[in-house]
Amino acid sequence: MIGAPLPPHEYVRLLDLARYEILDTPREEVFDRITRLTARLLGTPVAVINFVDQDRQWGKSSVGVGDTTAPRHDSFCAWTILQDGPLVIEDTQTDPRFAHNPMVTGEPHIRMYAGAPLTTPAGQRIGTLCVTHHQFHPLTPDDLQALQDLAALVMGELELRASSLALAHELNAQQLRNADLQRSLAHAHVLEGVSSLMDLDLSPEETTLSAAALLGEALNADYIGLLIFEGGELRVEAAHQTPQVAPAMGALPAPRPDWSGSITRTLTDLRRPLYLDDYPSVPGALTTMVDAGVQQVAWKPLGTRGGVTSLLMAVRLRDNPVTRWRGSDRALLEAAGRSVRGALDRRLEMQLARQEARHDALTGLLNRRALEEDLRQRQQDGAPFLLAGLDLDGLKALNDQEGHAQGDKLLQVFARTLRMEVGKAGEVYRLGGDEFVILESVDEDAVHHAVDMAVLAARQVGALRGASVGVAHSHEGEGEALLALADERMYGVKRRRQAVRQQQALSS
Template identity: 55%
Template structure:
């Protein structure tokens, strides 16, 4: 099922959405009224005001549904924000873009969909007013004009709501407004840079560190750091610090890492940015840091990766201003944090898919595709490596006498035990049937490889009543050169070992 393409103005669009501070807020009557009018006038069971976030759609108001939140790749509304005109799907089950969509094949069982984009005064399409029906429901031009009119009412209400919030936050002077506008333009470029950064071939920790640096510079923070939680304990790294800072603040990462408890220590489960306008008032504030002049701090969650939780910490020191964190600063921190978290989530999904493509489903070992890829990489490295090919002796008899289910169990036991024997020294691959291969960095002697294999055979023997063994052939690139030649030599030696074992068995019987 294809998801909607990303609009070309995505970074600016997300920043525009973020400045309304509407995501994950409670229901409001002014927006509920719009959806009720849409459902009544257009004679549909479902009407929703949806906003399109980095990786999801989220509903602010709705009729006929309890919740409309869904992954962006499943969202009809993600298609609607691509154009200024209404987007209509008359027959979703017959449309190849949506035929297997969970909202079509499951609940709310969409048959007809129509959405009008919510277009901000700055020209960005941040969401939709949409209607659906679970049966055919033709719409005429008058219906679509009404849908657009109601969408315009919704954006007007959103603008009014935004203005009220701004008044409540006392952003009143022309100078402040001009500064926020300038900052917003700069922050849009920063968010674009963060998006580009997530596409670079960096480790998650490198990407999080670079993103923290970009964001900290954009909001002109005095100190910016990356916090990595692992096993419940934070490790803080300084990304940037003003040279003229008090030594305690410049070396804050060291102080936090040595502290047994601090504000940072309780931030591991953070799901949205946490701001302290007056750091010294927090009960877990570090006295030395307070004495050094820290005024305000902000912690921004950046996502999780392989058991590690990443947060950005940014500080302001001795700032003579009423608002340490301006609205434009908070908008950038929230939008950038969501972007980094979404990128991490995409990496998790991609890595899981890539691992599955390289894994043998029966034994859990790596598969032939993984072996071919890794062998090519070893060859390019020009370092010494060893290939050990093997297959299980007596396995056919085991399948014939104890059944294929028992044979599969033995293969699994052998693969798991062999990986345990090898540890992190190399890879275990199943090429097919009862044939396995080891790929090891460096040069390994036959005896060392045979000891690993014998240990795995002993473990696998626990799952079989008949006797099993393994024939092994070992070769390394220092004696055979190219990867293909190494594999061929290991294969020839494996079959030589098998012939010798067969001859030895015949002699013992005679």
């Protein structure tokens, strides 16, 4: 037995067949009427309307035989669709293509076959109107013409069916478009509200929660919230929830015995939105959430900043009238998420830019701008503090003898050690060149000790005579006046040291 080859443009043919939505539909009288008429006119016991699918032959209507579904390899009709006109097999037992076909050697014992292709307006042959007989049954040219005319009637019914389906789809699509338009208008108002939040002076968490609250009603959600992952722990902040959903969301906050194996635990690595229409069927679904009736869950990642990962989460319960995450739902959640994420990123960039503007590029210490801001803040707070101005002795000579690269290295070692020695008790600033400032508590001895340790570390890099320090206390002045006082005292120390060195040089 030989199976029929595939016709040219088989993919296009299958698409044309799919357009009629006829496969696997129930019997219809309009097609049964045609098969009865065909059998009567051609005088055969069997008449069938068959369609040739990708891997099978499927019968829509038949007379004189039951189900005609068969593998495509065994299909007579698969040969018929290879040609424009009727295919007639007068004696199947002498035709090598069909002699061993199970429909010839067994029921219904086909001896004669004749089929006319069902040809679409696009020229694709999608099936046949065929007749068979278990005996010799020659057909006349008029018989074959009648078979083709009746096949044309089948196609006429199929085209009428396709037009009706297209009209129904269009009406349904129009209704859906109208509903989508209404949702889109509502969503636009929500997005406008979300965008306006970005201009308010809110913390990142406040911004996200406010945006989530606006989304709740627009998404018809039972819960909208913020998941915050930090240091291996999860925190959940609700922005919108119905009374029914509260028990479900109580299952989320860590720690939980089943936390490590839950789907929620995997969200820290989420990079794209995730939508679940059937949460209970997902491996790792939390039992308490399932028991509380959670059916649909959506997550929109907002990114990771400073070791903190955050996500927007929307939840619908089992009895929610909306049974799936619609395209408009996804578009709104993702657009709102992008707005929030963009705002958070801009805020982080501003914070980083501000931090960068407050730091010295060479040493990483705070700079003069930071000193001015912090000095004002300390004076506003009112707690006592001291300001120590210091200047390195001998750096110019090191630069002249060993080069500025070595001098920069010495400054970096000095700054790093000084910052470490001061610790949490204060802040260290580099004003430029070899000038530094320390804002500290009232422990002046600790300041001198920190400077001495930093000098010792710097001497491992190059010859440094020391550091001159001048200290002023917060009750002695404000702002530039306090800084000038410390500077004056520091230069007084420097002059006394220079005088001592000169005296020592003269006496030697």
